[in-house]
Amino acid sequence: MLRTSVSRCFQATNTALRSFSSGKDNLPVTRSHEAKKIDVNDILETKSPKVPVNVSSDETMDIGGVPSAHQEARTARIFRPAREATQSPWGNTKLWRIELDNRQRWENPLMGWSGTADPLSNVSMDLKFATKEDAIAFCEKNRWEFDIEEPHERQIKPKNYGQNFAWNRRTRIGTK
Amino acid sequence: MQRIVRGVATKAQQQRQLSAAANAPKKVEVFIDGKKILVDPGMTILQACALVGVDIPRFCYHDRLSIAGNCRMCLVEVEKSVKPVASCAMPVMNGMKVKTNSDFVRKAREGVMEFMLNNHPLDCPICDQGGECDLQDQAVAFGSDRGRLQSRLDGKRAVEDKDIGPLVKTVMTRCIQCTRCVRFANEVAAFPDFGTTGRGQDLQIGTYVEKFFASEMSGNIIDICPVGALTSKQYAFVARPWETRKTESVDVLDATGSNIVLTHRTGELLRVIPKINDDINEEWIGDQSRFAVDGLKVQRLLTPMIRGADGQLKPASWEEALFTVAAKLRETSAEQKAAVVGGLNDVESLVALKDLFNRFNSENVMTEEEFPETSGGSDIRANYIFNDGIANVENADAILLVGTNPRFEAPTLNARIRKSFLYSDVQIGVIGSESELNYDYDYLGASAKAIDDVLSGKGEFAKTFANAKQPLIIVGAQALKGEAGAAILGKLQQLADKLSAGKNVQVLNVLQRWAGQTGALDVGYKAGTAALRKTPVKFLYLLGADEGKVNKSNLDPQAFIVYQGHHGDAGAQIADVIFPGAAYTEKDGTYVNTEGRSQRGYPAVSPPGEARVDWKIIRAVSEVAGKSLPYNDLKEIRQRLNEIAPHLARYRDIEPSPFIKQALQLAQTSGSIDVDVSPALRELADYYQTNVISRNSRSMAQAKKAALENKENPYAEAPIHARL
Numbered sequence: 001m002l003r004t005s006v007s008r009c010f011q012a013t014n015t016a017l018r019s020f021s022s023g024k025d026n027l028p029v030t031r032s033h034e035a036k037k038i039d040v041n042d043i044l045e046t047k048s049p050k051v052p053v054n055v056s057s058d059e060t061m062d063i064g065g066v067p068s069a070h071q072e073a074r075t076a077r078i079f080r081p082a083r084e085a086t087q088s089p090w091g092n093t094k095l096w097r098i099e100l101d102n103r104q105r106w107e108n109p110l111m112g113w114s115g116t117a118d119p120l121s122n123v124s125m126d127l128k129f130a131t132k133e134d135a136i137a138f139c140e141k142n143r144w145e146f147d148i149e150e151p152h153e154r155q156i157k158p159k160n161y162g163q164n165f166a167w168n169r170r171t172r173i174g175t176k
Numbered sequence: 177m178q179r180i181v182r183g184v185a186t187k188a189q190q191q192r193q194l195s196a197a198a199n200a201p202k203k204v205e206v207f208i209d210g211k212k213i214l215v216d217p218g219m220t221i222l223q224a225c226a227l228v229g230v231d232i233p234r235f236c237y238h239d240r241l242s243i244a245g246n247c248r249m250c251l252v253e254v255e256k257s258v259k260p261v262a263s264c265a266m267p268v269m270n271g272m273k274v275k276t277n278s279d280f281v282r283k284a285r286e287g288v289m290e291f292m293l294n295n296h297p298l299d300c301p302i303c304d305q306g307g308e309c310d311l312q313d314q315a316v317a318f319g320s321d322r323g324r325l326q327s328r329l330d331g332k333r334a335v336e337d338k339d340i341g342p343l344v345k346t347v348m349t350r351c352i353q354c355t356r357c358v359r360f361a362n363e364v365a366a367f368p369d370f371g372t373t374g375r376g377q378d379l380q381i382g383t384y385v386e387k388f389f390a391s392e393m394s395g396n397i398i399d400i401c402p403v404g405a406l407t408s409k410q411y412a413f414v415a416r417p418w419e420t421r422k423t424e425s426v427d428v429l430d431a432t433g434s435n436i437v438l439t440h441r442t443g444e445l446l447r448v449i450p451k452i453n454d455d456i457n458e459e460w461i462g463d464q465s466r467f468a469v470d471g472l473k474v475q476r477l478l479t480p481m482i483r484g485a486d487g488q489l490k491p492a493s494w495e496e497a498l499f500t501v502a503a504k505l506r507e508t509s510a511e512q513k514a515a516v517v518g519g520l521n522d523v524e525s526l527v528a529l530k531d532l533f534n535r536f537n538s539e540n541v542m543t544e545e546e547f548p549e550t551s552g553g554s555d556i557r558a559n560y561i562f563n564d565g566i567a568n569v570e571n572a573d574a575i576l577l578v579g580t581n582p583r584f585e586a587p588t589l590n591a592r593i594r595k596s597f598l599y600s601d602v603q604i605g606v607i608g609s610e611s612e613l614n615y616d617y618d619y620l621g622a623s624a625k626a627i628d629d630v631l632s633g634k635g636e637f638a639k640t641f642a643n644a645k646q647p648l649i650i651v652g653a654q655a656l657k658g659e660a661g662a663a664i665l666g667k668l669q670q671l672a673d674k675l676s677a678g679k680n681v682q683v684l685n686v687l688q689r690w691a692g693q694t695g696a697l698d699v700g701y702k703a704g705t706a707a708l709r710k711t712p713v714k715f716l717y718l719l720g721a722d723e724g725k726v727n728k729s730n731l732d733p734q735a736f737i738v739y740q741g742h743h744g745d746a747g748a749q750i751a752d753v754i755f756p757g758a759a760y761t762e763k764d765g766t767y768v769n770t771e772g773r774s775q776r777g778y779p780a781v782s783p784p785g786e787a788r789v790d791w792k793i794i795r796a797v798s799e800v801a802g803k804s805l806p807y808n809d810l811k812e813i814r815q816r817l818n819e820i821a822p823h824l825a826r827y828r829d830i831e832p833s834p835f836i837k838q839a840l841q842l843a844q845t846s847g848s849i850d851v852d853v854s855p856a857l858r859e860l861a862d863y864y865q866t867n868v869i870s871r872n873s874r875s876m877a878q879a880k881k882a883a884l885e886n887k888e889n890p891y892a893e894a895p896i897h898a899r900l
Contacts, residue, residue: 075810077778082424082437082451085399085459086308086417088238089231101764102423104782107442114442145811150828152435152453156226158219161243161265170598170616 057141070120071143075101078135080151090154095128096135100144207273221263221274222250230276233285233314235292235402236354237264240459241363247354249292249314251284252276260284282318289319295333295377296403297349304345305404307417311352338382340389342878343467344398344406351405353379357397363598364460364591365391366614369893381405388886392587392863395466399449399459410467410875411447415439423780424451426767427465428520428691428760429867432566432586433769434461438761438780445469445761445781455567456769462587463879464863464870469761471873475744477756478785489754494786494796501753502801504736508715510537512732514708517543517701518720518741519690520867522765522777523824524813525757525790526696528805529719531816532794535803540707543696544725545653545689547703548662551669552842554697558833559665561694561772563682564648565830570596574644576605576630576637578668579655579853580687583613584863586770589687590614603644605630605637608655609854624655624849627667631674647675653688655853657704664853666843673840682836688770690867692720695768698821705730718747719790720757722868726750740793742783743868756787759869763789764810766817766824773830774823861887 061071077099083090103118129135132148139146203214206221208228215224220243222232235247245265252263255273260281263274275281293315300306325332335348353372358381361370367390369383383389389397398408420441427434427448434457439447448469450461480497481489505513513536515529530541552559569575569592582590590613596602597615604617607626618637620626630638641647649668656665672683688694697703705725708716712732720741728735728750739751742759760767762783768774783789788796791813798805807813817824823831857863861883864876886892 079424081422082435082453084308084437085450085452086305087313088234088310088402089313090226090229091231094229099423102779105443107444112442152455154226154452155454156219156223156239158216158223159243160218160220160267161245162267164242 061141061143066142072145074120074144076139076144076146077101077149078132078139078146079149082152083154093151093154095130096132097124097129098127098135098139098146099124204268204270204272206268206271209274209276215268217268219268221252221254221261221266221268221272224268225252225263225274225276232263232276233318234264235310235314235352236356238356238359238400241356241359241400244355244359247292247352248288249285249318251281251288253278253280253284285318286320289315290323292352293319293323294325296352297332297334299350302413303347303350303404304407304412305350305401309404310402333377335380339386340383341394341882343394343409343463343875344389345409345412347405347407348380348382349405350403351381352403353381354402355381356400356402357381357406360397360400361389361391364396364594365393366594367391367394385891387889387891388882390860390883390886390892392462392464392584392860393460393591395463396450396460408447408467410470415441415446420446421780423778425761425780426775426777427461428767428777429465429468429869430462430586431688431691431693431770432456432589433691433767433771433773433775434465434588435775436461436465440780443781445472455565456771456773457588458591460588460591462863464866464876467875467879468870468873470875471869471871472742472759472761474874475872476742476784476787477744477748477754478787479756480786481751481754483752489748489751494788497753497755498796498800501738501755501797504715504738505536505797505801508736511540511711512714513538513717514540514542514713514715515717515719516705516708516721516726517541517692517696518718518722518747518868519543519545519692520760520869521692521696521720522760522763522767522790523692523695523699523774523817524765524810525719525794526692526701527699527817527820528791528794528798528807528813529717530699530701531805532798532801532803533717535798535805536801540702540713541700542702542705542707543693544705544721544723545693545703546657546661546706547653547697548656548658548665549703549706550659551662551666551844552839553662554703556833556835556839556842557698557772558682558684558836559669559839560653560686560688560697561833562650562685562687562770563833563836564685565771566592568646568681569593569648570600572596572602572644572646572648573600574603574605574641574646575648575650576607576641577613577617578607578624578627578649578651578664579855580608580650580652581611581613581855581857582650582687583611584857584860584866585652585689585855586687603637603640605641607853608652609858611858622852622854624660624664624667624851624853627664627671627849631667631671642675644675645679646681647679647683648681648685649683650685650687652853652855653686653690653693654855656686659847660849660851662844663847663849664851666845666847667849669836669840669843670845673837684836686770691767691769694770694772695766695774695824698768698772698824699817700820718751720747720868722747740790741868742787743872745868745871755793756783756785757790757793758783758787762787766814766827768824771830772823772833774825774827776827859883859887 083093100120105116204217206224225232232250234250236244243265245262250263251260253275254261337348338346361367374380397406420439423438425438427436435451435453436448437451448466452459479491482492484490533541594614605620606617607620610619676683714732714735716737718739722745724746737751738753739747740755740757742757761780765777795805861880864880865871870876
């Protein structure tokens with residue numbers, strides 16, 4: 001209702017403007033005394049209570065346009081990476097990661113750049129989760145099948161410098 | 177009166193507390209950055225920090241090597257101590273208050289780092305360690321933004337590079353003398369030639385007289401080197417770590433199923449490094465597992481092939497090849513069909529092949545590797561797996577090795593035996609060949625009849641073995657073949673039964689040689705190709721069988737041979753049709769290691785050319801032959817695996833094998849066991865090329881050559897066994 005009245009008002013102004021621009025004789029006429037004051041509640045419809053719209057993640061996936069080849073057809077591996085044998089710090093082993101099944105990659109013959117037809121091939125690079133449950137929830141939301149791989153926990157066995165000189169060692173070959 | 181009563185109560189309480197303390201090891205209270213933690217006494221500060229998740233920077237300290245304490249990077253502040261303390265070597269004390277990140281500590285580390293960088297070249301842009309270098313990372317985190325070195329006046333230290341063989345590249349100027357490699361060589365690899373010469377700035381790492389790093393584990397010094405002094409020759413100038421992708425997978429080049437990380441880029445496999453797994457390979461892998469992957473790029477079967485009328489193999493389309501094979505499969509009668517599988521196959525393809533043959537009423541599926549049929553044979557699982565588990569080798573106090581050379585058949589397992597040898601009183605006896613095993617042992621003879629002596633308690637080793645709390649017999653799968661093999665197995669079962677009474681050990685452990693063998697026996701393959709020789713077959717399906725156990729003379733003259741596999745080797749040579757398959761780095765696969773632990777391998781790259789994943793090829797054959805197998809994707813075939821043997825789907829865990837007593841009842845103990853059980857792999861040169869992948873590997877061929885030349889080297893050190 002409000003919209004119709006506003007648009008009518010615009011139409012009026014438009015004709016007025018057109019006439020204004022077309023010539024100096026037809027000046028716009030304002031007839032404010034003819035205007036009727038309308039209460040705002042008459043224009044607005046009756047208030048309905050606010051209800052949050054429940055859009056399940058299922059529904060977002062349904063309408064999201066992700067092809068099914070990248071939903072159920074994909075399998076994710078949920079794991080915590082092992083410490084890299086080439087370096088000593090353990091920092092990268094604390095968060096859970098997701099890695100989707102590996103698809104074919106190729107090298108661009110001109111520039112040597114890497115290419116793939118898999119839009120999700122880089123998902124594993126930035127997705128990190130504080131807990132396994134978070135990772136599972138993410139996989140469920142994206143409708144990926146998933147396997148969970150429990151990490152091999154670090155074992156810390158006490159050792160000390162004195163063992164270098166212990167008499168119960170078979171060989172006492174110096175280490176330096 | 178009241179006072180006395182109270183006094184008595186307190187005493188009782190005290191006693192209770194004392195007895196509780198006596199049962200539990202007394203923990204030591206330490207404060208790390210204000211955080212309280214109770215740790216075992218005898219631990220170092222660095223380990224206590226690790227327990228609360230504080231990583232102390234370090235170069236020389238390594239979790240699996242002895243403590244050296246020479247890099248001084250791990251300095252921390254300990255309250256009431258005037259000087260900074262090297263946390264890697266300092267044991268914890270009760271009430272110790274440690275600060276790991278105070279100004280004092282940072283200043284100390286900055287000083288250490290400045291000295292370190294004074295003698296380190298600025299060649300990061302051309303260094304292979306760049307991007308995964310501990311020195312680089314720690315210089316950023318703890319170093320100063322300027323140094324005081326006047327290189328114009330003082331000059332930079334430069335050291336001549338050493339030649340230690342075709343596998344490890346050395347750039348000794350980059351060395352920071354952490355001595356990790358020296359400790360690894362002495363403790364784990366048992367290569368005592370590696371050491372240091374000189375003092376202070378002139379200290380150099382090397383073999384003194386130039387020689388080959390003669391060890392089957394030499395590649396691990398590349399990983400433990402915190403800088404780029406020791407790098408991989410194969411991987412030199414190939415890639416940076418940030419541009420590669422990593423896939424955690426399983427190794428198939430020996431039967432232990434070492435965990436590995438495959439590094440790849442643009443669909444090309446670049447290198448293999450170990451993945452830490454304390455149950456299997458700790459942090460090491462053998463050189464074959466690490467370097468043989470260059471063999472995956474040569475001599476590959478890229479397209480299906482059919483042997484033409486002129487006797488030449490010609491490329492064909494998948495349709496032609498599949499229809500040719502399916503037609504032959506249909507027209508051959510059930511008893512004239514057979515399948516032989518090699519040792520590198522995943523369980524998925526093994527199951528698919530067996531299902532295919534079963535559909536055609538044939539049960540003639542067998543492995544190349546032999547195992548006795550009698551004496552329970554492969555019907556009882558406890559007979560053919562490593563019952564006690566690899567990790568338990570460390571707890572054993574007496575080990576008997578029969579017909580095996582674990583140093584070359586399972587290098588990481590051998591490293592555990594060596595560890596146990598160094599740090600405990602383990603007694604080791606060997607029946608087989610008297611070769612260098614990295615530890616001292618009692619040699620009991622080449623003939624298996626020495627088992628009788630051990631059984632009857634004759635000889636010194638037999639006595640210690642009988643009295644051991646945790647005895648362990650490791651028998652090589654190679655010794656268990658034919659009639660004598662059955663008798664040897666029977667005798668060992670008897671011995672194991674005698675020794676395991678009242679102990680929590682199974683004692684008898686079979687060390688397989690092939691990664692696919694345990695899986696094949698688990699799903700019901702017959703061991704050995706003897707059946708093939710009894711009735712000549714007309715249709716033979718070889719699945720990665722390349723060890724030459726089957727040749728044309730064993731078969732009907734008109735026999736039709738199909739070979740499916742990844743390399744053109746012995747199997748492809750005799751084939752009429754070739755299906756190009758995928759190698760272990762190219763497919764999802766389940767592998768059961770010698771302990772009976774099922775593990776999953778993941779594909780890093782895709783199969784080259786027209787090659788396809790193996791179980792899918794077999795599935796396609798079944799469809800064309802008119803008897804489709806009921807699985808279409810990986811999930812469904814894994815479901816089928818689960819139906820056959822549920823342990824195949826319970827990854828990571830060992831499936832224990834009961835019925836060891838029943839196996840003993842079936843044991844065949846009669847028959848002569850006076851046979852030579854010397855293993856085939858006796859010296860280092862034998863180790864490098866044992867399977868179809870490593871036979872095609874250039875670096876493995878070079879290493880073999882270096883090992884052979886090293887034998888002629890007059891400066892090569894005498895083996896430990898001869899020295900002790």
